[in-house]
Each structure stands twice: as C-alpha cells, then as structure tokens.
Amino acid sequence: MDENQAITALAALAQPTRLRTFRLLVEREPEGVPAGELARLADVPQNTMSAHLATLSQAGLVRGERQSRSIIYRVDLDRFRSVMLYLLQDCCGGNANLCAPLITDLTPCCTPKEEAQTR
Structure with missing residues (x-):
C-alpha cells in the first residue's frame, strides 16, 4: 500500500x-x-447511503455483490488490514516493548465462531 491509497x-x-x-459491515461479516x-440501520436516505x-468502494474498503435484485455489501478485510499495517509499519522504531501494549489492544476480544462451537 502506498501513501495515497x-x-x-x-x-x-x-x-x-x-x-x-463500515463498522456495521464489520459486525456482519461474512x-x-x-x-x-x-x-x-444508519438512518439515512437510500440515495445518501449509495x-x-x-466512496467506501472507491477506497477499496467495501465491495458490493449483486444477488438477485439487491446488492450485498461486505468489508474488504484484506484492504483494511493493509491500511492498518501501513499505519503500524515500523511501529515505534522497531522497539518491541513500545509496540507490545498496542498489539495487546489489537488482539481480538472475542473467540472466533469456529472455536466457540467446538467448546
């Protein structure tokens, strides 16, 4: 990812x-x-949402897929990951002690669905 992206x-x-x-879509993945x-859900007119x-699609953060008469929108998690990695690249000058709290905060707070079902 480059700076302009x-x-x-x-x-x-x-x-x-x-x-x-974006957050609504993340909550409803996949x-x-x-x-x-x-x-x-966002309480805005449909043309405003469009x-x-x-804008989100042009930025590569969401993608729409036509299903019958509807367009289903999903987050492009790979693109979002690239943005986050771009921001964190060379985090804290490579000092792991400075980055550790940030990485801990980014650790998922929820058990993935697959793991929860096997317990």
Whole structure:
C-alpha cells in the first residue's frame, strides 16, 4: 500500500455515516448487508447511503455483490488490514516493548465462531 491509497482509505472513514456503515459491515461479516438495510440501520436516505458506499468502494474498503435484485455489501478485510499495517509499519522504531501494549489492544476480544462451537 502506498501513501495515497492509505490517505484515500482514511479519508473515506473520516465521515460519521461512512465510519458507522463500515463498522456495521464489520459486525456482519461474512454475511454482508443489503444496501437498503444499511440505509435503514444508519438512518439515512437510500440515495445518501449509495453515495457513501460509492466512496467506501472507491477506497477499496467495501465491495458490493449483486444477488438477485439487491446488492450485498461486505468489508474488504484484506484492504483494511493493509491500511492498518501501513499505519503500524515500523511501529515505534522497531522497539518491541513500545509496540507490545498496542498489539495487546489489537488482539481480538472475542473467540472466533469456529472455536466457540467446538467448546
């Protein structure tokens, strides 16, 4: 990822409705959410949501897939991971002691579904 790609992705998330939409999609991975449902959940008109989804799509953070008459949106977790790694690249000048608390905070707080079902 280069600087311009990171800036585009971060700029796309630097707006309340788009950030809320992105977080809604993360919560609903991997199923995704139809565009109309996203508009309802975010309490915005559908045409407004379409514009926000277009911005997130252009930044590579979400992708839409047509299913019958709906478009189902999902987060592009690989792209999001690239943005986060870009921000953390050379974290703390390579000093592991400085980065350890950050890495601990980034550790998932939830048990993955597969692990929870086998317990």
